[in-house]
Amino acid sequence: MINDIMNSLKTSLIDNNFESNEDLQHKLLSNESEKILSVIREELNLCDEFIISVAFITEGGVVSILEELKKLAKKNIKGKILTGDYLNFTEPKALKRLLEFPNIELKILSNEDFHAKGYFFRRGSLWNIIIGSSNLTQKALTTNFEWNLKISSSENGKILKDTVDNFKKLFEKIPLLTIEKLEEYDKNYKLFKKYFKNEKVEKYIEKEGEIIPNSMQEKALESISSLRAEENKALIISATGTGKTFLSAFDVRKVNPKKMLFIAHRKNILEKAKLTFEILIKDKKMEIYKEDINLEEVDYVFAMIQTLGKDRHLEKIPKDYFDYIIIDEVHHSGAKTYQNLIEYFTPKFLLGMTATPERTDNFDIYKLFDYNIAYEIRLYDALRENLLCPFHYFGITDILVDGKYIDEKSTINNLVSEERVSHILEKSKFYGSCGEKIHGLIFVSKIEEAKKLEIKFLERGILSRALTGETSDEEREKAIKELEQGKIEYIISVDIFNEGIDIPCVNQVILLRPTESAIVYIQQLGRGLRKFKNKEFVVILDFIGNYEKNFLIPTAISQNNSFHKDFMKSFILNGTNLIPGESTIVFDEISKEKIFESIGETNFSTRKNIEHDFNLLEKQLGRIPYLYDFFNRNMIDPSVILKFKKDYDDILKILRPKINHGTLSEIEKNYLKFLSSIFTPGKRIHEMILLRESLKKEQIFVEEIEKILEKDYLLFNQRDNIENALKHLAKEIFTSLSTIKEFNKIFEREKENYYISKEFFKFYKENNYFKILIDDLIKYNLAYVEKNYKQSSQKTIELHKEYTKQEAFWNLNLDYNNGYQVSGYTVFEEIKKVIIFVTSAVTSYDNKFESRNIFSWFSKNQRSLKRNGKLTSEGKIAENYYEIEVFIKKENGENFYYMGQVEKVLSGEEIFNEEGKTLVEYKLKLKNSIKKDLFDYLIHDTN
Known part of the structure; x- marks a missing residue:
């Protein structure tokens, strides 16, 4: 290890081109290429002891590492955490959560200008240290521009001894934080925040005065204006919670039509839309449409489609009466009432708004608007632009009942068993929510399940309401108000809150249903993403059973519909880095494996999958789509399409046989x-x-x-x-x-x-x-x-990316003619190179990983180190004669991951197999450590 650290110092401080263990090299952490949180999580997962010394700790910061803290507590790995009360920034609820872990010593330094930020992780006699600017807060670990230096040290290193000794000297002087001291701090915190909040509000009103469009709304308004110069209709696609009602009001204020009509399908949407318009536009009279309305006295009308879409109402109004018409949730416009209204009125401009244009009813919404998509604000864009509340997603394994995991066939009794209810509430309490009270939404798949869960929750003192399609609008409105006021903790819903509902206070969403549709999944997840005062984040708890379509989870959350297995696996392994903004994603080990299994077993290259996206793209583009169109719009990936048929000409002939392409x-x-x-x-x-x-x-x-x-x-x-x-x-x-x-x-x-x-x-x-x-x-x-596969070096092969055997030879520029048929390894004597392929989970021998860069590997049978007194190829491998390229996969049926070159063959000795024949067992050390998430996947035992 000492030599490895010495080499890493040479690379880090003297010669950037000097090869050394990448894990031990100095590294700048800034949230630029990867979130600092990912590194902190990795270190926590691997450590034998940890120290965190930061000026500020927030609840969002603690929640983002909850899964790791839970594992450390289970293994009884000790940790020390020190923070301060400077400016009362550290949140009492964050400290309360940390106090729940018996393996953590928690202390708070009072009345000091304490600004130290350091994270220390011991692994055996090796310490990894992160010192710089990042506090234990949601923003600092995910999006803020930070500078932290990560270095590695032996336990005798001077920097390590100086910093740890300095920490211990301070830490030992301070008493442990107790519940009593925390309650005292909580009182001071609340007083301070109350004063600070009032100051902040006054300054905001004095400075701003007027609500202005956000950055994406500005771009959308420009696009609508440009399109309106040539067209009379436009479609806005805007993720739930990104302010599409405000966007429409901004545009109406800009155009200043004499008469405007706003259409929606729910009363609560209509009322909130009217309020939004009244906030932005002061000189117009606005009313909600009803039987006795006097249209002459009203400038802007807000109407339910169920009312105004009827002929007897339409006939009372001239066709060109409204200059500007807005239809909210316009994906419903295939319905007769919408068609009546759209075909009847002839406005100067028609604006449609939706979060989900992709429909299952085959209605072509794009054609309705002449393919005039003015602007798209998808979930990823909204998270990147900080338009939505960040979420912390936890994929949690559902319970075992009689030795089987919950699945689509589970009975009602199993779905609402005492054991499952306890499991749900235990996880809900552990992962918690932002703020003092839970304002939760639970989605289930069956009406009976919702009703029985309500009873079970009430029996345990958890106030909740089950809402189904049978529930009246009045009852729904009452339940929503009770949730907002904190009178109940949960609304348990059966699909009715997928869209058209606005409950910004929701701070916990629980998914208890199989994932049948990526569209519905993201609608339900999105119920918690609206911003709200004092809501720093929303917790998403996804209880993952043995569902057939578990693969839709990474598809939905990532907003990548390519069905590209490499991407789906990468997202499960490292979703936090792949999703923008402050949001985080973590799956427990069992749920991770269940989704991997679902991805592995599913054939995505089916006519049904291809035709679905083909039809959708054709609607969006107004023409026949080609391979690049699928790729460019994150639809089913062309590589998946070409597994169905060998070329796109065949695809076109199957899907559109009557067209002469x-x-x-x-x-x-x-x-x-x-x-x-x-x-x-x-x-x-x-x-x-x-x-x-x-x-x-x-x-x-x-x-x-x-x-x-x-x-x-x-x-x-x-x-x-x-x-x-x-x-x-x-x-x-x-x-x-x-x-x-x-x-x-x-x-x-x-x-x-x-x-x-x-x-x-x-x-x-x-x-x-x-x-x-x-x-x-x-x-x-x-x-x-x-x-x-963006190339960044002279080689045309990328570390930790996936390759078939043939592609491995191809991208290493090796002229081998039997790429697919090659067995476990091939020797290229002329260029002194060996390429090896390892299947870690399928072997007669124990391909054991000692660490992320050291593993055992075995030669073919009937091989020895020497023959007739001369070294064999296997003997030369043991003597480090060859340059060795390594490819590893977990199971048959997968591609191999390129792991780079072997730094050194540490040992090679002859052993005997069960038949008494010789083979060689090697211990190999890689130049580059395997990425943590990939390593976890390769070594995890699914049995």
Whole structure:
């Protein structure tokens, strides 16, 4: 270890190019490339002891590490936490939560200007230290621009001893925080905050005076205005809680129509919309439409579609009476009442607003608005722009009943059993909510379940109300008010609150139903995302059973509908870094495995999946979609589509057989299949750059491509990679593969020069349909690599990314002709290189990981270190003769993850298998440690 630390110091402080253990190198943590929270979580998960010394602690900061603190308490790993009361910024509720952990010594330094921020984690005799600017707060660990330095030290290091001794000297002088002291601090905190809040409000009113659009609303208003110059209708797609009603009111204020109509399908939406317009527009008379309304006396009318959509009401009003009409929740406009109203009125401008344009009723909302999408504010955009309340999502394993996890077939008795109710309430209490009281929404799938859960909750003193489709509007309104006033803790709902409801105070959402639809899932999660005074975050508790469609959870939360298995797995492993803003995501180990299992077992390459997104894209675009369109809009990924059929021409013929898209000759079809099945999706850009540039002029030179790669992609010294790509396009590599044999060469070689096939070039220039399909493949592949496999070094293979065996050889520039058939390892004697493939969960031997960069590996059977007195290949591996490239996967059926090169073969010895035959057991040390989330996945035992 000492040598590893010494080497890491050389890399960190002397020579950036010196190779050393990446985990031990100094690292700047700033929330730029990854959230600081991810590093803190990782250290907590691996430590044997921890110390946290920060000036401020907030409830959001504690909630974001709750899962890790729970694990540490279970293992009785001790921790010390020191904070201060400076400016009463540290939140009493955060301290109260920390006091619940018996393994933590918690102290608070009073009456001192305490500003120290440091995190210390011991793992054996190694300490990892993070010192800098970050307090234990939600913002500091996720979005603030921070500077923290992470360093590693042995237990005898001077910096470590100085800082830890300094901490201990201070810590030992202070008494432990008790409940009594916390209550005293809580009183002072509340007095201070009350005064501070009043001051803040007065300054805000004096400074601002007027409500103004947020950044995204400004852009949307500009887009609507620009579109209105040429069109008379527009569609706004805006995530729940992002202020689409305010947006419409801002636009109406700007246009200043004489008569305006606002349509909604719920009374509470209508009333709140009217209030919003009255806040922004002071010089217009506004009324809610009713039978006896005098329209002449009213400027702006707010009407229920159920009323005004009827013929007897419409007939009373001239068709051109309203200059501006707004339809909220316009995705319902396929209904007869909406159609009546839309077809009847002829306004100067029609604005539709929705959070969910993707419908299951096949109504084409995009066509209704002539494909005029003025602006889109999706969930990710809203989180990035801080328009929504951040959420802390916890994927929690549902209970076992009679040895089986809850699933779609579970009986009502199992769903509302005492054991399950206890499980739900225990988790609700542990993960908690922001603020003093829970204002919770619970979503279930059955009416009977909702009603019985209400009874069970009430029996335990938890005030709640079950609301179903049978509940009257009056009862719903009453329950909402009781939730807002804190008279009840929960509303238990069966789908009725998916949309059209605004309860900003909701600070905990519990999902107790199978995930059948990503749209419904995100609607329900979104019920808690509206901002509200003193609401710093919302807690989402997702109870994950053995549901068939668990794979929809990462699809829904990530807002990525590609069904790309690599992405879905990455999101489960590292969702916190993949979602913008202060929100965090964590799954417990069992629920993580259940979703992985669901992803692994599901075939996404089905006609049903492809056709669903094809139809949706066709509606959005107003034309036939192509592969790049799916990728660009986060729809089902083209790589998934091309597993259903080998090329997109076949897809078009199946989905739109009556349309004459164009025709392909047998040879053109051969070329298209070659590019679609062998080169798609690309894992490097070189092949597609070569193809793109060659189609501009038949012959290209390596020097030209080198310049393009340098200028446009900042890739240098790429000659070897370019030449290897040319060999693939010219079919000079993998020639013995049966999957390759049937295809025609796309490039030809003449001596040392390559040029595109004259035949291919001719087809491309003369057949526009062929050209469209080829250009689409090139565009998609380039975009795919830039997003998922962006190259950052001279190599064209990326650490910890997924590759098939063939792609492994391909991207290492190894000319091996049997990429798919290769067994556990292959030796390239001429270049002194070995490539090894390890399946960690499926082996006759124990491929044991000692750490994230040291693991055991076994040779093939009937192998020895020496033969006839000479070293065998296996013996040379043991002697560190070769450069070794490592690929590891967990189970059969998966791709391999590239783990980089072996730094050193630590040992190699002959052993005997069960049949008494020799093989060699090695201990290998990687140059780069395996990423924590990936490592956890590889070693987790699913049994």
